[in-house]
Amino acid sequence: MSRMMTGARMVVEALRDQGVDTVFGYPGGAVLPIYDEIFQQNDITHVLVRHEQGAVHMAEGYARATGKPGVVLVTSGPGATNAVTGLTDALLDSIPLVVLSGQVPTFMIGTDGFQEADTVGITRPCTKHNWLVKDTDKLAETIHKGFHVATSGRPGPVLIDIPKDVQFATGSYAGPKQTDTGSYQPVRKGDLAQITRLVELIEQAERPIFYTGGGVINSGPAASQLLRELADATGFPVTSTLMGLGAYPASGKGWLGMLGMHGLYEANLAMHGCDLMINVGARFDDRITGRVADFSPGSIKAHIDIDPSSINKVIRADVPIIGDVGHVLEDVLKVWKSRGRKVNTAGLKQWWAQIEGWKAKNCLFYRPSDTIIKPQHALQRLEALTKGRDRYVTTEVGQHQMWAAQYLDFDEPNRWMTSGGLGTMGYGLPASIGVQMAHPDALVVNVAGDASWLMNMQEMGTAVQFRLPVKQFILNNERLGMVRQWQQLLHGERYSQSWSDSLPDFVKLAEAFGCKGAQVRDPADLDDAIQQMIDYDGPFILDVLVEKHENCFPMIPSGKPHNEMLLGEAETQGVIESEGAVLV
Amino acid sequence: MNALNIQKGMSSHSAYDLRDPHAQTEESHTLAIMVENEPGVLARVIGLFSGRGYNIDSLTVAEVDHAGHRSRITVVTRGTPSVIEQIKAQLGRIVVVHDVHDLTVEGPSVERELGLFKVQGQGDKRVEALRIAEIFRANVVDSTLESFVFELSGAPSKLDAFADLMRPLGLIDMARTGVAALARGA
Numbered sequence: 001m002s003r004m005m006t007g008a009r010m011v012v013e014a015l016r017d018q019g020v021d022t023v024f025g026y027p028g029g030a031v032l033p034i035y036d037e038i039f040q041q042n043d044i045t046h047v048l049v050r051h052e053q054g055a056v057h058m059a060e061g062y063a064r065a066t067g068k069p070g071v072v073l074v075t076s077g078p079g080a081t082n083a084v085t086g087l088t089d090a091l092l093d094s095i096p097l098v099v100l101s102g103q104v105p106t107f108m109i110g111t112d113g114f115q116e117a118d119t120v121g122i123t124r125p126c127t128k129h130n131w132l133v134k135d136t137d138k139l140a141e142t143i144h145k146g147f148h149v150a151t152s153g154r155p156g157p158v159l160i161d162i163p164k165d166v167q168f169a170t171g172s173y174a175g176p177k178q179t180d181t182g183s184y185q186p187v188r189k190g191d192l193a194q195i196t197r198l199v200e201l202i203e204q205a206e207r208p209i210f211y212t213g214g215g216v217i218n219s220g221p222a223a224s225q226l227l228r229e230l231a232d233a234t235g236f237p238v239t240s241t242l243m244g245l246g247a248y249p250a251s252g253k254g255w256l257g258m259l260g261m262h263g264l265y266e267a268n269l270a271m272h273g274c275d276l277m278i279n280v281g282a283r284f285d286d287r288i289t290g291r292v293a294d295f296s297p298g299s300i301k302a303h304i305d306i307d308p309s310s311i312n313k314v315i316r317a318d319v320p321i322i323g324d325v326g327h328v329l330e331d332v333l334k335v336w337k338s339r340g341r342k343v344n345t346a347g348l349k350q351w352w353a354q355i356e357g358w359k360a361k362n363c364l365f366y367r368p369s370d371t372i373i374k375p376q377h378a379l380q381r382l383e384a385l386t387k388g389r390d391r392y393v394t395t396e397v398g399q400h401q402m403w404a405a406q407y408l409d410f411d412e413p414n415r416w417m418t419s420g421g422l423g424t425m426g427y428g429l430p431a432s433i434g435v436q437m438a439h440p441d442a443l444v445v446n447v448a449g450d451a452s453w454l455m456n457m458q459e460m461g462t463a464v465q466f467r468l469p470v471k472q473f474i475l476n477n478e479r480l481g482m483v484r485q486w487q488q489l490l491h492g493e494r495y496s497q498s499w500s501d502s503l504p505d506f507v508k509l510a511e512a513f514g515c516k517g518a519q520v521r522d523p524a525d526l527d528d529a530i531q532q533m534i535d536y537d538g539p540f541i542l543d544v545l546v547e548k549h550e551n552c553f554p555m556i557p558s559g560k561p562h563n564e565m566l567l568g569e570a571e572t573q574g575v576i577e578s579e580g581a582v583l584v
Numbered sequence: 585m586n587a588l589n590i591q592k593g594m595s596s597h598s599a600y601d602l603r604d605p606h607a608q609t610e611e612s613h614t615l616a617i618m619v620e621n622e623p624g625v626l627a628r629v630i631g632l633f634s635g636r637g638y639n640i641d642s643l644t645v646a647e648v649d650h651a652g653h654r655s656r657i658t659v660v661t662r663g664t665p666s667v668i669e670q671i672k673a674q675l676g677r678i679v680v681v682h683d684v685h686d687l688t689v690e691g692p693s694v695e696r697e698l699g700l701f702k703v704q705g706q707g708d709k710r711v712e713a714l715r716i717a718e719i720f721r722a723n724v725v726d727s728t729l730e731s732f733v734f735e736l737s738g739a740p741s742k743l744d745a746f747a748d749l750m751r752p753l754g755l756i757d758m759a760r761t762g763v764a765a766l767a768r769g770a
Contacts, residue, residue, distance in 0.1 A: 124628060125635050129679040132623070149679055183620070184679050309673035312666060 002172035007136040007162065008033035010173050011100060014143040016043050017176050020071050022062060022437050023047070024055040028075025029115060030102025033167035047437060047466060050458035052079050054430040056086020056157075057456070060095045061434030064417045065392055067220060069096040069150050070434065076102045077115030080161070081122060085424060088126040090157040092421025093243060094218055096150040097157035098143070099127075105165035106134050119161045128156030134163065136171030144179040153186030154307040155218055186306060190323030190331060197319050198278070198302045199335045205276035206347030207299075207354075208236045211259065211288075214243030214420070215281020215305060215325050217413045223326035224413045227280060228252065230333050234343050237355060239267035241282050243420045246410035256355065260288045261556050262402040265363035265565060266355055268554070271296050272562035273354070279303040281325040284314040285421070286583075294561035304328045363554045363567055364406055373523050375400060375475045375546040379407035382445065382473060385530050390442045392435045394418065396428040396452030399481035399552045404447040426455030429472060433459055436468040443471070443534060450476040450500050460513040463539040471533050472541040477548045478503060485551045506543035515539040558583035610662050612641065613688040614695060614765045615672065617657040620680035621647050628678050629657055638663060638671050642697075642740070642762035654682070660740075660763050687765050695765040698737040701747065705754035706730055713753040720746050731756075 005013065011034050015023065024047045027035045038046050049055040052074045059070025074083050080101040090097045104113040120132045129149050133139050139162065146158045202208065210231055216223050224247045231238045231254045238248045239259040248255060257264035259271055271277065277299045282288070284303075289295045295315060303310070303317035304325055311320040321328055336342075366376045393408060394417040395401040401418055410416050417435060419427040432446035446453075453474050463470050483498040510517025516536050520529035520543070533542045556565045619625045626645055633640050642660040661671060668686070675684045687693040701722075703713045710730070717724065717734050720742070726733035736746055740763055747758060 120624060121627070124624065125631055154677075183682070307677065309670065309677050311673070313670055313673075316666075 002174065004170055005173055006033065006168060006170050007139050008037045008167040010136070010140045010171070011143065011162070011167070012037045012041055012044065013173055014140050015071060018144070018147050019068075020044055023071045023073050024049055024058040024062070024434065025073030026052050026055060026075065026079060028079050028102065030076035030104060030164050031073060031079075031100075031162075031167070033164065034073065034100070034102070034162075045437075046073075047433075047462065049430070050461050051456065052082035053085050053426065054433075054456050054459040054462065056083050056090065056097065056099065057424070057427050057430035058434035058437070058459075058462075059097050059099075060086065060090050060093075060427075061394060061417050061431030062438045063095050063097060063434075064217075064431075065414050065435040066438045067414060069098050069147060069155075072097060072099040074099065074101050075115065076104055076119065077117045079115075080119040080159075081117055083159075084122060084126055085422075087123055087157045087159065089419055089422040089424045089427065091126050091128065093419065094155050094214060095157065096155035098146050098150050099157060099159040100143075101159060101161050102167070103132065103161045103163040106163045107165070109163065119159070123159045126157075127159045128154075130159040130161065132161045132163075133166055136166050136169040139166060139171065141174045141179040144174070144176045145181055145184075147176075148179075148181040149184055152184065154215075187322055188306075188324040188327050190304065190321040190328035192331065192335075194319055194321045195328065195331050196335055198321065198332060199339060201276050201300060201302065201319065202234060202236075202278075202332075202336060203339070203342040204344055206344055207270075207274045207351045208234075208276040208278065208348075209256075209270050209274040210236055210238040210248070210254070210278050210280060211240075211271060211282055212238060212244045212247055212280045213241040213282025216244055216247035219281065219306075219325040221413060223281075223324075223329060224248070226326060226329035226333060230329055230336075233333075233341065234336075235348055236278075236343075237270055237352070239263070239271065241285065241288060241420070242405055242418060244282065245405060245416045246413045249411040250409035251411055258405050260285075261290070262406065262552055262554065263556075264406070265361050265554050265567065266358035268556065268562040268565055269358045270355055274299045277301045279305070279317075280329070281305060283310045286314075289314060290556045291559055291561045296562070361567065365568075366550070366553075369547070370523055373521065373526055373544060373546045375403055375477070375550055376407055377523065378473075378475060378526060378544050378546060379403050379447070381526050381530055382447070383408050385527065385534065386443060386445065390439070391415065392417070392432075392439060392442055392444045394428040394431040394435060394444070394446045396446070396448045396455075397423045397425045398449045398452055399477075399485065399550070400447055400449045400452075400475045402482075402552045403475075408447075425452040427452075429453060429456050429470075430459045430462075432470040432472075433463050433466075433468055436463075436470050437466070440468075444469075445471040445473050448472060448474045449481060450474055450478060450503055451480045454500075454504075457509070460510075460515065460539065460541075464514045467538065469536070469538050469540070472539070473530075473533070474506060474541065474543050475546050476503070476506070476543050477546050477550070479548055481550075482552065484549075488551070489557070506541050510539075510541040513539075515541065517541040517543065519543040519545065521545040607665055610664055611668065611688070612660060612662050613668050613686055614693065614763060615659045615661060615675070616683075616685040616687055616765060617659065617675055617681055618683040618685075619655050619657060619678075620682065621653045621655040622680060625655065625680050626657065628680065629659070629675065632674055632678065633659075633661070633671075636674060638667065644762040644764050658763055658765050685767070687767055690767060692768040693765050694768060695739055695763050696737055697740045697743055697761055697763050698735070699743045699746070699758060699760040700725070701734045701736065701750055701755060702731060702757035703734065703750050703754045704731045704756050709753045713750060716746075716749050716753070722746065
């Protein structure tokens with residue numbers, strides 16, 4: 001029952017069979033046959049971007065807000081190379097993407113043809129896997145395999161490079177069910193013996209902590225639900241990486257806030273002082289560990305991860321559990337309940353008393369002002385004025401990103417999209433567009449800095465074209481704030497190239513794109529401005545002029561352990577030694 | 585919490601491996617990697633080593649199962665025990681890698697390499713070269729009035745020893761295949 005069709009039609013057919021409703025892309029010579037097929041159908045919406053990097057970040061935003069893989073279509077050569085940053089971003093943050101790229105015809109490969117690039121060669125280290133399809137008969141099954149690889153195990157981006165003659169030629173179409181994906185089947189269930197060891201430790205621990213990451217969110221909503229059940233039933237405190245915010249609710253009783261370089265004091269000290277660390281789907285990134293040799297010295301570490309290479313990569317795991325977070329947490333709960341739901345109540349009580357002491361430091365305190373808008377204050381007002389709404393937040397990269405993570409609260413997974421591993425400036429605006437495509441009626445806010453936002457600002461055109469009411473909340477300090485902060489702390493206050501000269505007038509820019517903009521500089525006008533942004537029925541750019549020299553605290557200086565974090569301005573002189581200065 | 589006899593640093597996949605996981609000394613390991621025989625697979629494996637800063641001392645690759653589309657890559661690598669563990673885990677992540685076997689720790693194995701050695705010389709040196717070649721059971725595969733090409737297979741250390749002896753006798757060129765290895769027994 002194989003059906004014959006052209007390669008180009010197979011692409012559309014395969015996407016339809018995979019349940020794809022949205023493709024982000026940009027046409028060009030080597031994908032014209034596929035665009036011809038897209039023209040002749042109505043099931044799949046094609047979002048025309050302004051730059052291929054934008055397409056990939058949109059697909060990332062879409063994927064993170066839905067849990068489904070994001071799909072991108074680009075042409076050969078520059079189309080594919082422009083996608084590289086987005087692919088790398090998705091690889092580091094484990095976001096499932098299927099990127100289809102056009103290629104010069106097979107008989108021209110290797111001749112340095114027009115818009116030819118070795119796309120599979122270039123993208124090999126920045127995809128989970130990639131394929132060059134040279135035979136139309138193999139095209140459909142390769143696309144189905146691509147979806148399988150992108151979404152199974154630790155998710156990630158895949159790329160399928162399709163030469164133009166393969167798109168024109170006719171072959172037989174294989175559906176998802178006729179495609180053999182058996183050779184790639186990552187383990188999902190954790191080892192029961194290790195799970196039992198973990199439960200024994202949970203029963204006895206005096207100072208436990210859950211350290212959760214993006215793996216909980218990638219595992220699906222059920223994993224977040226199980227985490228909440230386990231954390232609340234045991235009464236253990238929970239901290240999360242930047243990637244994992246929302247898996248455990250910010251309103252939950254065990255919530256300590258984010259940990260890491262700009263994490264909360266109580267979260268970092270609890271990590272440093274715990275006796276049982278339960279890592280759930282996080283990877284001991286260097287933003288989290290600080291100086292590895294002094295990382296949480298007195299704790300037994302359990303590590304739940306679907307990727308075996310994450311175990312023991314940075315921090316030695318005492319109880320390694322390889323498996324899908326959802327499956328493992330389900331088994332942990334089952335075993336723990338069957339053994340009588342025991343915890344060390346006395347120890348926990350003392351532990352919480354100690355944590356409350358750390359919380360009393362009020363580490364997110366900043367000096368308020370009634371003459372100038374403090375960026376932290378702007379985020380607190382954004383939080384207050386959007387609370388309870390169907391809200392999604394994306395960010396760019398820098399100080400504003402860390403403040404957003406500190407001051408905004410997330411009670412649900414898949415509501416927070418930020419570039420964690422790669423730290424890609426220019427991520428937030430296109431990501432917000434991808435999120436809005438997935439959730440047309442939701443409030444989607446991109447918390448941005450002026451410098452990051454300019455990196456992909458061309459995508460405002462996409463937002464306007466597709467009537468996507470994304471809110472661009474720009475904390476404008478006319479600086480590359482995080483770079484400036486590091487230069488102040490590490491490079492003798494020599495502010496080399498870290499200011500934004502010749503910034504555009506964002507209000508006029510909004511008008512030029514055909515949307516609406518406003519500027520606010522007086523704290524007294526802030527609430528009205530935010531409300532105007534929220535209420536406006538369309539894309540909106542709010543240019544919030546904030547304090548230019550605010551630093552982001554708390555901060556664990558590079559090369560320092562968790563218990564040597566800085567809380568405020570007074571402590572910042574000469575704190576980073578030369579060995580720390582070489583770290584990023 | 586020590587009542588459970590769980591010590592820091594214990595690892596699940598080291599039940600039969602008594603080496604200290606924290607050791608900082610570098611070890612040489614021979615890895616056999618079974619891969620899907622498809623274009624680019626060798627580039628993926630090599631790219632992993634260069635991209636993550638691992639060492640390759642030797643590498644061989646050839647198809648071993650035509651019907652099953654399987655190739656076998658044998659890599660001799662060096663690193664501390666934790667780096668070796670990481671290399672194996674990272675190799676295992678590659679979608680087209682089916683199995684990774686560490687022949688150095690999984691039991692006894694045989695390792696063989698083939699080398700071609702060109703030795704130029706006359707008179708006594710030429711006679712001595714031939715005599716040593718016989719001791720090593722090397723074959724003469726090419727001969728002129730002032731040169732030999734010897735073919736020798738064996739453990740890499742045997743090839744090293746042969747090369748060392750031939751150097752003063754006029755060794756001018758050498759080609760080695762790299763290590764091929766199999767576990768002993770069935």
